[in-house]
Amino acid sequence: EVATLRVVTAFPQNTPQNIPLTGFVDHVNETCTDSVQLDFVGGPEAVPTFELGEAVRRGVVDVGYSSQSFYASIVPEAAAIKLSTNTVAEQRENGGHELLNQIHQERMNAVYLARTHEDVPFYLYLTEEADPLDLSGKSLRIAPVYRAFFDTLGAQLVQTPPSEMYTAVERGVVQGLGWTSLGIFDFGLQEHLKYRVEPGFYLSDGNVLVNLDKWNGLSEAAQSCLNEAAVWIEGQGQEMADLSVEDLARQAEAGIEALELTGEERDEFLRRASDAGWAEIEELAPDNAAKLKELLAPESAS
């Protein structure tokens, strides 16, 4: 018997963030025809972004596609994903993926099936030249993902919903914001941003999560087909990586200069980002923090 699973994404439809999910769904529907099929239901218009984790936990949704930041209230440890310094493939090798899977099963009643978006970093963008390590006197638009980090840069923090981000930048309420390499143009922000601080910090993530009860009810053939599809989609990162590179080139054309930090400044910038992120995890989930750091961010651990 062929099982059918209902899939919902936490990212708004028709945004590039859903490209890996579409690839995954198509791949499963092509290769797993005799064991399991995926039925794409919709996005935030069907299940609110911040409720998708809960909907997966209780089985209202069988398969969810979400960034960890949207379900941090259920799995605070998942914030470690954004702090990764090694690749998904390495995490599958060294047990990091399995640890995340265990934590997701325990806290969220969900299988941590696949992790995408690893080639899309976050950046600090500025509307005027400034010292990224000392932004006192400036205001930055923040989101929960990088609040703690931006706080260490000395800036005023202004939280706005994405819908008000453009006005905040245009009118000069903020002189900078954090965003990934993708999406600056969707919001028209290139008109007002002048600098992108290099290096990027943190990685975005789009995770495929399967309700555990539903997973346990699947045939072995279905489970292994889904696992194969997961490894396959994780290997398709190049498409997102290319998009990311393309967007950075477009940014340069639109007049957004790279503000390159080098040497000790670069290390200091990354160290503050990493320390702020790990400090949050240690506070919310002390049990798993050290182990996660060792497996996901061996560079920061040493």
Added chain:
Amino acid sequence: MEWYWALSLLVGLVVFLMVIGLPVAFVFLGVNVVGAYLFLGGTMGLGQVVRNGVQSLQNYSLAPIPMFILMGELMLHSGMAGAAIHAVERLIRKVPGRMPIVSVVAGTLFAALSGSSMANTAMLGSSLLPQMLKSGYAPRLAIGPMVAVGGIAILIPPSALAVLLGSLAKISIAALLVAGIVPALIMAVLFVGYILIRALAGDDVKEDVAPDGGGFFQRAWPFLRDVLPLFLIFVAVVGSLLAGIATPTESAAIGVAATVIAGLAYRRLSIGVIGKTMMETAKISAMILFIIVGSITFSQILAFSGAASGLLSVITAFELTPLEVILLVLVVLLLLGCFIDQVSMMMITLPFFLPLANSVGVDLIWLGLVYLLSLEIALITPPFGLLLFVMKGVAPKEISFGTITMATLPFLGIQMAVLVLIVIWPEIALWLPKLLLAN
């Protein structure tokens, strides 16, 4: 379940519960209970519906709704509104149909100071109507303008409904707000024109001249004292935004602060006034917000069940032109507007019309403006017209609901004419946002 069965069931249940008179907010909650059980996987879906409801209001973009209502209520209960209206009354003199014109002018001024159409009509009705009836105006000409001009408050910024529409439909709120200004002014001018014609024809009007005339300066002084300073409130809202001090939501809060400061300066605020203002604000805000709780969740169930995308694929198959889509939107909204409130109108229709408009490339600001105008008209279409109810609440007992409705009809006609104008010739309204927001 096939999508059309899901759709018929969900919409049919909404209609049934509305018709038997269950309050609108609970209509949606009731349909959600059934919908969650059927489509979200039984009892575990019911818990999810509760959570989605709690989540639905945790949206910073909705914060201006109570704030704009609070501005209107503060002006009403502090008496600042009454004083300003009487100042306008003294200024306009020796015009046929003087008092109805005063209400149109004062109503349009208040539209720029308050984001709540209900507060707007309540202000005019409670401060001008008794006097107008006493001085011999037929209810028709006295009541019609007050009810009709109330709706202008949602077209001219600040506007609670425009904020809600913008945030639900992801249309630029700033562009929406600016786009409403020109149609609103056209309406106000046409209202005044209609009143003049009726007055010159001698119908319905007992000619009166402002009782204590005096020279121009004497008449202008109350206007300078009681009206002009209020525009500092408008300046605070728009200025804080333009100067880069505040985000759009923050500028709404600054508007409230400016209104409080104005109230203190006029020595019109007391603990009693503030208490009364807060409780009235609480009433209207919670009325709107609690409908949002149920109706956002309702639209999620529509999407999850496949009903929304199913219907959409059928409509899309007709390959409508942008104009035909706009006409479809307009007809559906005007019909719905006779029976349900503004928030529900948006919530029920946006899941269908927004993807449809996107698929055929309708200018979203045009769409948004047609929405706002239709929502405004729905405020005064019977049998369910919120402003008609508001007027019934503040008018003297002997004025019947039928009288109020009849008095409003000519103005309803004018509003429809403006709506048709905007549909045929959208540039009338759209040049302004394009000009202002281009740079």
Added chain:
Amino acid sequence: MAVFLRIFDAVLKGAAMIGAALIALTVVTTVGDVIARQIGSKLFYWQVDFVELALMGSAFLIAPWLLSLGAHVRVDVAVTMLPMRMGAALNRIANLLGTLICAVLAVYAWQEVTGSATRGSLMIRSFVIPEWWVLTVAPFAFVTLTVEFALRTLGVRDRRETVGI
């Protein structure tokens, strides 16, 4: 019964006053944050998260009081067009359905609170609090709404329905 009604009304009014205060605080904290930013203070860093929760909290806290005033908007065309007795019967059916709807939601809202508390779910914002603190307004609202609808079904409340003004 009279004593119960007096206490019940006081509870509803008290909750509504807290809700109204929350609305006032959204203004105070928002203006406070704008001012604090100008002078380089981070005093109101939690403002956005507070405003979002206050919006939600105020709606759930005020809604039961609003029902007791008969001030939720409703479409009463059918009720007013029908002959008096039939209209009254329809009204009673509507109130009975309202009772059932709110009772079901009250049960599941309560389960969400206890479930969230046992799982220890956190609300991670600019402040970290147990999620069930926030969810608690839902069972409060639905339990009191159930009682109010039941009172109306039984004809204990004789306040006229009016539309919220």
